[in-house]
Amino acid sequence: MLKRLLLELAESRTLRRWLEQSRVGQRLAARFVAGRELDAALAAIARLAAADMQATLDHLGENVTTEAKAMEAAASAAASLEAIAARGLPADISVKLTQFGLDLGEESAWRNLARVAERARALNSRVEVDMESSAYTAATLRLVERAHAERLPIVAVLQAYLRRSADDLERLCRQAIPVRLVKGAYREPAAAAFQSKHEVNANFLRLMRRLLTGPGGAAIATHDPALIAAARAQARELGLAPQRFEFQMLYGIRRDLQQALTAEGWRVRVYLPYGAEWYPYFMRRLAERPANLLFLLRQLAKS
Numbered sequence: 001m002l003k004r005l006l007l008e009l010a011e012s013r014t015l016r017r018w019l020e021q022s023r024v025g026q027r028l029a030a031r032f033v034a035g036r037e038l039d040a041a042l043a044a045i046a047r048l049a050a051a052d053m054q055a056t057l058d059h060l061g062e063n064v065t066t067e068a069k070a071m072e073a074a075a076s077a078a079a080s081l082e083a084i085a086a087r088g089l090p091a092d093i094s095v096k097l098t099q100f101g102l103d104l105g106e107e108s109a110w111r112n113l114a115r116v117a118e119r120a121r122a123l124n125s126r127v128e129v130d131m132e133s134s135a136y137t138a139a140t141l142r143l144v145e146r147a148h149a150e151r152l153p154i155v156a157v158l159q160a161y162l163r164r165s166a167d168d169l170e171r172l173c174r175q176a177i178p179v180r181l182v183k184g185a186y187r188e189p190a191a192a193a194f195q196s197k198h199e200v201n202a203n204f205l206r207l208m209r210r211l212l213t214g215p216g217g218a219a220i221a222t223h224d225p226a227l228i229a230a231a232r233a234q235a236r237e238l239g240l241a242p243q244r245f246e247f248q249m250l251y252g253i254r255r256d257l258q259q260a261l262t263a264e265g266w267r268v269r270v271y272l273p274y275g276a277e278w279y280p281y282f283m284r285r286l287a288e289r290p291a292n293l294l295f296l297l298r299q300l301a302k303s
Contacts, residue, residue, distance in 0.1 A: 007035075032252040033278045034062070038080060041274035044251070045089045053258060053268045056128055057084065058250070060275035063098045067108060070101030074112035077127075078119045085123040092120070092155075094128040094271065096142050106139055113143055117152035117234030126153035133186040134162060134193065141168060148177050155217070160204035161193040167216075169207055178217030180248060181207055205230055212238060212245060219269065221248035223257060232266070242266045279293040 034044040036057075043054045055078055064070050077095055085089045095116065101108035117127045121183050129135065139161075147154040152207065158165045158179050161184035172179055183200055184193065194200050204227055211218045213236055220231045228247065246267040249258050262268045273281055 006272050009024060021220055027277045029163050032250070032273070032282055034251055034272050034274045036274065036276050037272065039081075040081060041272060042083055042087060042089065044272055044274075045084070045091045046087070048270050048272070049147070051259065052262050053090075053270055054246070055089070055272045057091055057268050058094040058095045058130070058271060058273040060273050060281050061278070061279040062096045062132065063100045063103055063183050064101060065103065067101060067104060070099070070104065070108060070112055077116045081125055085125065085221075091272075092126045092128060094130050096130045096132055097143060098132055098136065102136060102139060109139075110146065112153065113147060114150070117147050117154055121151075121153050124285070126155055128155040128180060129157060131157040131159050131182070131184075132153050137162065137164065137168075140290070141172075144177065145172075146176065147269045152176075155180055155219070158207065159193075160207055161188065161200045163192060163194065165203070165207060166210075169210055172181060173210065173214035173216060176215040179211055179214075180219040180221050181211055182221040187219050193296065201227065202220060209234060212240065218245040219248045220245065223249055223254045225257070228257070228261070 034041040041057055045057065048055050059073070059080060064073060066278050073095075080093055083251060084093075091300050093117055095113070095117075097113065098108045100112035101117075113127070113129070120127050127147075129140060129147075131140060141156065144154055144156045154177070156172050157180045158168055158172070159182055162168075169179065181204065183204060194203060201224070204222070208220055208227070208231055211220075212231070220228070231245075231247070235242070242265045246260055246261060246269050248269045248271055251272045258268050258270060
């Protein structure tokens, strides 16, 4: 119920305007977003690198409505790849296909994705293609598979709360496409997605077990200690070295757990967003974890 309420609030223009313009909003953004400009994000990646962690950089934004905006987003993504390579930082990038023009048509998004992925290949990097709401799942996976078929360095994302994800994972594993497994953070109908935390966690475990035995790269993206413990246990059962897969976590969330896993020798990658379009991302983070909502309430009390 709380998650659904927060996801509904994410669509409130009044709340968005207030948070984006207030000092409270700036404090909130600083917790979960590395900054508005690329330089601030690169500095955050460097701090993570000093702590033996990798990063995935995400320039926030989605659902562009013009070709010019989509091309601008692709140019920004390519520039971030160049900047990461120039500084020798252990990071790749994540993109949303609606930011690359998916609402304008698959070919529009494909042109921009291919352009950025080709640059990533030249720089010995890769592009992780974020998953958005279920309305975009099929098209997103078609473009990911197309990129993989053209030998572009691409990573798919699957959401454990979607009922279709088991079939999608089997298809991706057959192609040896690397996968980042997440729980999912959009409001979805029961026909498309599991609704209870128990069901989502159970499906996450099923998908995780299959992913860890697959031929592609595996990234387990969760802050849930029970799911992390299960991943570690299965890795040991399978005899997987800690560097054979990675845990992924969000910037600003469970930094203690990130550090503990790194200290144990596991590979940790932090999903690091930056940019002015932080509000939708922030509201989805609130919906995912009650502790994040408590953080918001504490900040409001201080204002």
